[in-house]
Amino acid sequence: MNPLPLIRAEGRSALPFAAVFILVLALAIALGVAAAALERSVRKGSAAAADDFDLVVGAPGSSADLVLASVYLRPAALPLLPGSLLARLPGDAGVAWAAPIGFGDNWRGRPIVGTTADLVTLGGRRTLAEGRAFAARTEAVVGAKVPLAIGATLKPQHGAGHGNPIIPRHQDHDDEDDDADHAHGDAAYTVVGRLPPQNNPWDHAILVPIEMVWALHGLTDGHAADDGRIGPPFDGAAVAGVPAILIKPRAVADAYGLRARLRSEGQLALFPAELLVELHRLLGGIGTLVGAITLATQVLVFVSVLLAVVVALAARRRRLALLRALGASRGFIFLLIWGELLGLLGFAGLLGLGLGALLAWGLATIGSASSGVGLPVAVGWPEILRVAVLVALGAALAIVPGWLGFRRPVAADLRG
Amino acid sequence: MLHSPQSDDGRGLALQVEGLRLSYPMADGRELAVLDIPAWRLPAGAAIGIAGASGSGKTSLLHLLAGIERPTAGRVRWGGTDITALSESARDRWRRLHVGLVFQDFHLIPGMSAEENVLMPAWLDHVRAPGRLTARAAELIAQVGLNDQRRQPVARMSRGQQQRVALARALLRDPAIILADEPTASLDRDGAGRVGNLLLDLAGRSGATLIVISHDQDLLARLPRQVKLEAGRSLAP
Known part of the structure; x- marks a missing residue:
């Protein structure tokens, strides 16, 4: 037996009805797909942004503020670390390199970050896309999306930038309008x-x-001799303070040793990845909750659609009875109804995957533009599996109308 | 007298009805008797018209003869087969192979072309319509005069054309029995005449046993035998 030609014919003759069903189901599926894909992309994107930040040190305060300011360049008011620490750390046996991170200026809303060449090249590991690391106080290295060519000049403006006011607490600049x-x-x-x-x-x-x-803000420039040189070693007495120091430990053991030592000295030392794990655990919990809510919504939509199909079956009972009168077995009627629903679900599943990917991409683009964190959205196997499970669940639920059609009395239905 | 179970050309099947009763239980516990036919026989290849007022049990009789419904009591034998003793799935199969049904309202599948509607019974037990059925469908479409419209969706056809498609569908498997329930009732006079001609002509050529339920006196008059059903109780000539 082959109910496919009848399923196709039914689809053709009830196209608007089928299209609305498919769209409603697809939208329900798309919401779930988008929520799952976005949650994964936020997790991946935030983790990728912290890849180069092994150990971050700040003065005692909020660890979230420290990570947000140093890793994500987000607004935060950070207390300052003593200059002696910046002077000492680069020479520490367990430290491959240590770079200060200082804020305060911007160029057309883009943050200007004061640091050393080690952060630019990640201690020699990173090759620049163009040019070289800065070697003089008036030189700058720009991020990939800063619209300035090599050789261009820029005038720094005070303030950490529009929408990105990462303002360090300058104890000696309280009177200044930041x-x-x-x-x-x-x-x-x-x-x-x-x-x-x-x-x-x-x-x-x-x-x-x-x-x-430092010099532009009227602070001592970190070096005892006024010779204009840059980079470590710093003279602790000549450093007014620094909001954060990024440390690249030589080995994993060094990382834990340094963190313990810095903490014992009263500083805030943390692995951003550690904070992210906590954040992701929270995000994961929220993701599970959102997943459960969207699944419940999807099941409700599926059940509503199936109920509508059962009501529609009543209107089709004469046509189904006619098929029985022409010799169609009860199994054929079951397959016909079940196949029709499976077709609706299949189309809705594919459309839902596509719409979900589009929705996730749109939301990730908006999120990425507002946070600067790249959100790599990809609808992958987890989403495909999720939709497959939903379609399978729908197919299982569709047994009910199939069974109802299977049991219809032929003679009574033929009389209408 | 018992007639031979099959006609000379081997197509039609003889009918033998014994003690056929159909009744439905009513709300007050009593039974509503719809049909009560003690005995009725038709030779293989016979063509007969059944008249009767509305509610006389004509459609119920057709359903019992087609094995669509089971009687409360009695036997319906077609050839050597007592269809009242068959299971529901066996009756489905028997009906698929031996009965061609024509309805007053055609009951075509709206999303299909004329050709697909004629071929539709083939998909009840084949994944693809076998070549002989495809060829037979083409032959029948030509015989009912719809060769030029064979790919046209039936929803865009006139009522007369739709009933001709339904007629071709009923004959696809060369059934031994053709049962027609008011085949001309929803057609205008011209359409009814044309469909009536085709029904009698095609059934005559196939040698099938033909039973036509109708109010259409023109159609009944052209059948070699007519009986009248009165309150479901007799098949008087």
């Missing part, structure tokens, strides 16, 4: 290098020698 952007006189940087794309907020950042940031 919100009002204004140029630092004639100070200017020349772009000498460009970082490769990282799909994180650092793509929009401008990296400059931290000495210049």
Whole structure:
């Protein structure tokens, strides 16, 4: 037996009805697909952004603020670490390199981050997309998405940037209006290098020698001799303070040893990945809850559609009885009804996957634009499996109308 | 007298009805008797018209003869087969192979073309319609005069054309029995005449046993025998 030609014919003659069913089911499926894909992409994107941040040190305060400010360049008011720490850490046996991270200026809303060449090249591991690391106080390396060519000059403005006001607490600058952007006189940087794309907020950042940031803010420049040099070693007495230090330990054991030691000294030392694990655990919990809610919604939509199909079956009972009169077995009627529903579910599943991918991509694009964190959205096997399970569940539920059709009395239905 | 179970050309089947009763239980516990036919026989290949007022039990009789419904009591034998003794699935199969049904309202599948509707019974037990059935469908479509419209969706056809498609569908498997329930009732006079001609002509050519239930006196008059059903109780000539 072959109910397919009848299923196709039914689809053709009831096209608007079938299209509405498919659309309603597809939208329910799409919401679930988008929620699952987005949750995974936020997890992946936030983890990828923290890849290069092994151990971050800040003055005692909020660990979330420290990670948000240093890894994601998000607004946070950070207390300052003592300069002696910056002077000591690069020489520590367990440290491959340690780079300060200082904020305060911006160029057209893009944060200018004061640091050392070690952060630019990740201790020599990272090759720049263009040019080289800065070697003088007036040189800058820009993120992949900063619209400045090599050789271009930029004038820093005070303030951490529109929508990105990462403002360090300068104890000696309390009287200064941090919100009002204004140029630092004639100070200017020349772009000498460009970082490769990282799909994180650092793509929009401008990296400059931290000495210049300090100098522009009227602070001591980190070096005892006024010789204009940049980078470590720093003179602790000549460093007013630094919001965060990024440390690349030599080995895993060193990482844990350093963290313990820094903590014992009263500093805030943490692995961003650790904080992310906690965040992801929370996100995972929310994801499970959202997943359960969307699944419940989908099941309700499926059941509603099946009920509508059962009602529609009543209207079709004469046509089904006619098939029986022409010799169709009860099994054929069951397969016909079940096959029709499976067709609806199958189309809805495919359309739902597509719509879900589109929705997730749209939301990720919006989220990525507002946070600067690249959200790699991909509808993969987890979503396909999820839709397959839903379609299988729907197919199981569709046995009910199939069975009802199977049991219809032929003679009574023929009389109408 | 018992007639031979099959006609000379081997197509039609003889009918033998014994003590056939159909009744339905009513709300007050009593039974509503719909049919009560003590005995009735038809030779193989016979053609007969059944008249009767509305509610006389004509359609119920047709359902019992087709094995669509089981009687409360009695036997319906077609050839050597007592269809009242068959299981529901066996009756489905028997009906598929031996009975061609024509209805007043055609009951075509609206999303299909004329050709697909004629071929539809083939899909009840084949994945693809076998070549002989495809060829037979083409032959029947030509015989009912719809060769040029064979790919046209039936929803866009006139009522007369639709009933001609239904006629071709009923004859696809060369059934030994053709049962027609008011085949001309929903057609205008011209359409009814044309469909009546085709029904008698095609059934005559196939040698099938033909039973036509109708109010259409023109159609009944052209059948070699007519009987009248009165309150489901007799098949008087």
